[in-house]
Amino acid sequence: MSIRVGILGYGNLGRGVECAIKHTPDMELAAVFTRRDPERVRILTAGAKVLPVSEAEKMQDQIDVMIICGGSATDLPKQTPHYAKFYNVVDSFDTHAKIPEHFAAVDAAARESGKVAAISVGWDPGMFSLNRMIAGAILPQGSSYTFWGKGVSQGHSDAIRRIEGVRDARQYTIPVEEALNAVRSGSNPELTTRQKHTRECFVVAEEGADLERIRREIVTMPNYFADYDTTVHFISEEELNRDHAGIPHGGFVIHTGKTGANLEHNHVIEYSLKLDSNPEFTSSVLVAYARAVYRMNREGMSGCKTVFDIAPAYLSPMSGDELRAHLL
Amino acid sequence: MSIRVGILGYGNLGRGVECAIKHTPDMELAAVFTRRDPERVRILTAGAKVLPVSEAEKMQDQIDVMIICGGSATDLPKQTPHYAKFYNVVDSFDTHAKIPEHFAAVDAAARESGKVAAISVGWDPGMFSLNRMIAGAILPQGSSYTFWGKGVSQGHSDAIRRIEGVRDARQYTIPVEEALNAVRSGSNPELTTRQKHTRECFVVAEEGADLERIRREIVTMPNYFADYDTTVHFISEEELNRDHAGIPHGGFVIHTGKTGANLEHNHVIEYSLKLDSNPEFTSSVLVAYARAVYRMNREGMSGCKTVFDIAPAYLSPMSGDELRAHLL
Numbered sequence: 034m035s036i037r038v039g040i041l042g043y044g045n046l047g048r049g050v051e052c053a054i055k056h057t058p059d060m061e062l063a064a065v066f067t068r069r070d071p072e073r074v075r076i077l078t079a080g081a082k083v084l085p086v087s088e089a090e091k092m093q094d095q096i097d098v099m100i101i102c103g104g105s106a107t108d109l110p111k112q113t114p115h116y117a118k119f120y121n122v123v124d125s126f127d128t129h130a131k132i133p134e135h136f137a138a139v140d141a142a143a144r145e146s147g148k149v150a151a152i153s154v155g156w157d158p159g160m161f162s163l164n165r166m167i168a169g170a171i172l173p174q175g176s177s178y179t180f181w182g183k184g185v186s187q188g189h190s191d192a193i194r195r196i197e198g199v200r201d202a203r204q205y206t207i208p209v210e211e212a213l214n215a216v217r218s219g220s221n222p223e224l225t226t227r228q229k230h231t232r233e234c235f236v237v238a239e240e241g242a243d244l245e246r247i248r249r250e251i252v253t254m255p256n257y258f259a260d261y262d263t264t265v266h267f268i269s270e271e272e273l274n275r276d277h278a279g280i281p282h283g284g285f286v287i288h289t290g291k292t293g294a295n296l297e298h299n300h301v302i303e304y305s306l307k308l309d310s311n312p313e314f315t316s317s318v319l320v321a322y323a324r325a326v327y328r329m330n331r332e333g334m335s336g337c338k339t340v341f342d343i344a345p346a347y348l349s350p351m352s353g354d355e356l357r358a359h360l361l
Numbered sequence: 362m363s364i365r366v367g368i369l370g371y372g373n374l375g376r377g378v379e380c381a382i383k384h385t386p387d388m389e390l391a392a393v394f395t396r397r398d399p400e401r402v403r404i405l406t407a408g409a410k411v412l413p414v415s416e417a418e419k420m421q422d423q424i425d426v427m428i429i430c431g432g433s434a435t436d437l438p439k440q441t442p443h444y445a446k447f448y449n450v451v452d453s454f455d456t457h458a459k460i461p462e463h464f465a466a467v468d469a470a471a472r473e474s475g476k477v478a479a480i481s482v483g484w485d486p487g488m489f490s491l492n493r494m495i496a497g498a499i500l501p502q503g504s505s506y507t508f509w510g511k512g513v514s515q516g517h518s519d520a521i522r523r524i525e526g527v528r529d530a531r532q533y534t535i536p537v538e539e540a541l542n543a544v545r546s547g548s549n550p551e552l553t554t555r556q557k558h559t560r561e562c563f564v565v566a567e568e569g570a571d572l573e574r575i576r577r578e579i580v581t582m583p584n585y586f587a588d589y590d591t592t593v594h595f596i597s598e599e600e601l602n603r604d605h606a607g608i609p610h611g612g613f614v615i616h617t618g619k620t621g622a623n624l625e626h627n628h629v630i631e632y633s634l635k636l637d638s639n640p641e642f643t644s645s646v647l648v649a650y651a652r653a654v655y656r657m658n659r660e661g662m663s664g665c666k667t668v669f670d671i672a673p674a675y676l677s678p679m680s681g682d683e684l685r686a687h688l689l
Contacts, residue, residue, distance in 0.1 A: 052621055053620060056501060056620070057501055077622055132686070132689050133682065133685055133686055136685055160495075160630075162688055162689045163495075164632075166676075166677055166688045167488075167491075167649075167673055170649045170652075170677040170678075171488075171642075171645050171646050171676070172642075173384060173385055173678075217635075290645075292377070292380060292381060292384070292637075292638060292642065293641055294380050294383070298638040299637045300634070300636045300642050300645075301633075301634070301635040301636075302632075302633075302634055303631075303635075304630075304631070304632050305629075305630075306628070306630055307628065307629040307631075308626075308628045309620075310620060310621065310626040313620040313621055313626055314620065316620070317500055317620055318499050321495075321498045324498075339689055340689075341672065341673050341674040341681070342673075342674050344669065344670050344672045345491055345498075345668070345670075348499070349497065349669075350498075356494060357461055357667060357669075358461055360494045360669075361457065361481055361486045361490045361667055361669070
């Protein structure tokens with residue numbers, strides 16, 4: 034029998050989850066829950082329901098796992114603990130500093146309900162965290178470095194759009210090749226923010242706007258751009274739509290460490306992602322972890338988990354015998 | 362209190378385990394067990410015992426985990442099931458085709474004794490398996506490719522040494538750059554053995570030996586070389602010892618897959634290792650999994666596990682709180 038999945042929130046992430054389920058034989062989409070008028074939300078999956086979010090507490094007999102596709106700033110801190118009272122749940126909570134707090138709230142709810150919740154699932158936090166953790170456990174005499182990009186940062190693009198005279202913008206975070214290579218060399222460099230990443234901005238200005246002022250406001254913006262080497266390109270709306278419509282992303286986790294009686298041997302562990310669609314990849318990770326939480330709950334487990342706490346075999350539809358025979 | 366480790370077998374792998382424990386604060390070496398005369402085996406760790414292998418069944422009160430550093434061909438199929446009767450154990454069994462059989466034997470012993478055993482731990486099988494499995498679970502519409510090298514293949518070096526007129530040899534397995542790039546492109550190429558790897562051999566010939574005959578015997582050797590483009594260099598013993606004394610290795614697991622309503626987006630997940638010392642890196646993985654089996658056993662688990670079955674958090678000396686705060 035298929036694992037029946039609910040999607041709460043139907044933005045980029047929710048649509049990505051729907052697509053991932055479509056290509057996953059052992060799972061099926063039961064319903065999408067939306068805060069919009071369900072009549073106006075069109076989904077891709079024939080047979081799946083579109084329901085108002087108010088219905089989302091009432092379908093325990095039809096849904097095995099709820100994938101919560103809200104935003105980390107305000108949605109998930111409320112939604113995930115709430116729905117963990119009713120369902121096995123998975124979210125992609127990515128405010129790193131607030132993870133301990135979020136974990137505690139979700140854990141309390143999931144223990145109480147006897148369900149399994151997986152939080153902070155995706156690629157960072159998620160796959161990158163897993164690689165930082167495992168590499169550090171294998172080579173404790175070493176350091177991990179994380180680089181992001183080349184990819185679109187939604188937050189930085191939004192920050193540019195708030196500048197007066199800007200009609201639209203797209204910002205790419207780009208890792209600096211020399212920094213990557215310095216890390217790979219095992220020299221254990223100390224790298225400043227500026228040395229690790231550059232930022233490239235494609236901006237559509239309003240007609241007659243002062244481009245030099247916009248450029249200056251971007252490159253001096255505290256937190257977002259001031260600490261980086263930032264390049265600004267002014268382009269037409271047509272160019273933006275033609276050349277920058279995608280949401281690619283990716284990055285690198287590189288861990289270098291030493292072994293040997295006198296630490297005379299160097300090793301490099303490198304994990305990298307090159308993603309055409311950031312939300313669709315994140316969604317694919319969410320769906321694999323939805324399988325895991327369902328199966329863990331069937332085995333009697335409960336409480337909040339992260340990627341650290343979940344044995345990898347739970348992610349795969351294959352049996353232990355199959356995994357050992359074909360993938361070990 | 363430290364986790365007390367025993368090492369069974371003191372070759373390259375056993376010495377690597379000893380070095381890894383030396384640099385790992387929460388573990389200590391209790392004893393090395395050897396088939397050689399213990400009087401003649403000198404180890405690096407002050408305070409650790411060197412004992413004959415016959416003593417290895419009798420130290421349950423002094424050893425929490427036994428790391429079994431024998432060979433996969435004949436040692437481990439006997440040793441691991443045997444010592445799983447007495448200890449939590451870890452091995453690096455790497456005969457891929459016989460893993461199911463080995464798993465069954467070790468699982469029976471470990472269930473009976475109530476201990477935890479981890480088999481086939483290292484990098485392939487091991488970290489590479491983990492990456493193949495997780496990537497395939499996340500992007501089921503895709504394919505995984507494994508490349509090995511650049512690195513020394515002990516088996517191939519030995520095969521050359523058995524040729525008449527060869528005094529010594531070192532063989533490197535080298536992934537073909539074009540093949541790596543074809544895989545990374547997402548084009549999902551079908552690659553022959555010859556297209557994936559080349560082999561480079563450094564051979565010290567006996568004086569007066571027929572070099573052309575040796576070269577021909579190498580490049581036409583079935584299974585080992587005939588299916589590859591193989592280069593043979595004849596060098597002096599001095600050069601071999603000077604330039605080819607190390608045991609480097611490494612490789613790549615590359616998974617490409619598609620997402621989206623019509624699979625219109627491509628993604629590349631790449632994991633790679635670049636290792637100065639193959640045995641020391643494998644040993645470092647063994648030691649991290651020794652920590653895991655000890656902790657799992659303390660929580661009441663038993664039976665045989667592989668890297669698929671072990672939640673990553675068990676590998677790290679950090680607590681769940683610390684992991685979530687610093688590495689997620």
